Amino acid sequence: MTINENMLQIRQRINAACQRAGRNPATVQLMAVSKTKPATMVQEAVNAGQLLFGENYVQEARDKIPLVHGEKITWHLIGPLQRNKVKTAVTLFSMIHTVDSLELAQEINRRTEHPMPVLLEVNMGREPQKHGFLPEEVEQILPLLATMPGIQVQGLMAIPPLVADAETSRPYFRALSTLAARLNSMNLNAVSMTELSMGMSHDFEVAVEEGATIVRVGSALFGARG
Numbered sequence: 497m498t499i500n501e502n503m504l505q506i507r508q509r510i511n512a513a514c515q516r517a518g519r520n521p522a523t524v525q526l527m528a529v530s531k532t533k534p535a536t537m538v539q540e541a542v543n544a545g546q547l548l549f550g551e552n553y554v555q556e557a558r559d560k561i562p563l564v565h566g567e568k569i570t571w572h573l574i575g576p577l578q579r580n581k582v583k584t585a586v587t588l589f590s591m592i593h594t595v596d597s598l599e600l601a602q603e604i605n606r607r608t609e610h611p612m613p614v615l616l617e618v619n620m621g622r623e624p625q626k627h628g629f630l631p632e633e634v635e636q637i638l639p640l641l642a643t644m645p646g647i648q649v650q651g652l653m654a655i656p657p658l659v660a661d662a663e664t665s666r667p668y669f670r671a672l673s674t675l676a677a678r679l680n681s682m683n684l685n686a687v688s689m690t691e692l693s694m695g696m697s698h699d700f701e702v703a704v705e706e707g708a709t710i711v712r713v714g715s716a717l718f719g720a721r722g
């Protein structure tokens with residue numbers, strides 16, 4: 497299968513999930529996760545109409561982005577961000593999905609020259625080895641983030657515990673969506689949780705059924721990573 501064929505199929509599966517959930521497919525963005533994949537493959541996806549890409553590593557993105565050509569292409573950071581890479585990251589990416597500590601938010605706020613759209617990564621499975629705020633921490637920290645002019649919190653992101661069965665992810669997706677609604681009801685200035693970044697190759701349809709606005713799909717689009 498070509499990237500173009502994979503993409504068509506993934507979009508069809510997203511559309512079908514939207515239909516099951518009574519959602520408008522225009523409210524779901526497909527992000528192509530291109531980590532470890534060469535610029536030539538990204539270009540192939542661009543040529544097939546894909547515009548939103550996710551990268552995990554600042555250095556890799558810095559090398560790759562100039563090699564990809566097209567209008568209206570946007571790049572989001574979906575990997576952990578070290579504080580010494582923030583200055584570069586805020587110039588490369590139009591959104592950072594992985595704000596997972598107050599210190600990182602403060603550093604972004606300090607380094608950016610424009611309000612930076614971010615998502616707060618939430619450790620829904622409470623896994624000790626995973627990045628992200630615990631759900632109750634997000635509620636505590638949000639009022640503080642809302643006061644930072646360089647930070648524009650636009651939603652939540654989660655990577656639930658990795659299991660083969662997509663249905664196992666459903667309660668985590670549902671809980672993330674519920675958490676976003678609760679945070680919205682806090683009515684904080686400058687905070688509107690409209691984006692839910694959730695779902696990957698193995699479980700994006702379930703994520704769409706549970707309200708995802710951005711699904712992050714890598715291997716189903718570009719093939720397995722080496």
Ligand SMILES: *Cc1c(COP(=O)(O)O)cnc(C)c1O
Binds near residue numbers: 574575712
């Ligand atoms: C790699 C990665 C993805 C894509 O994973 P696939 O299983 O290849 O679709 C999505 N989100 C994050 C945060 C990733 O690191």
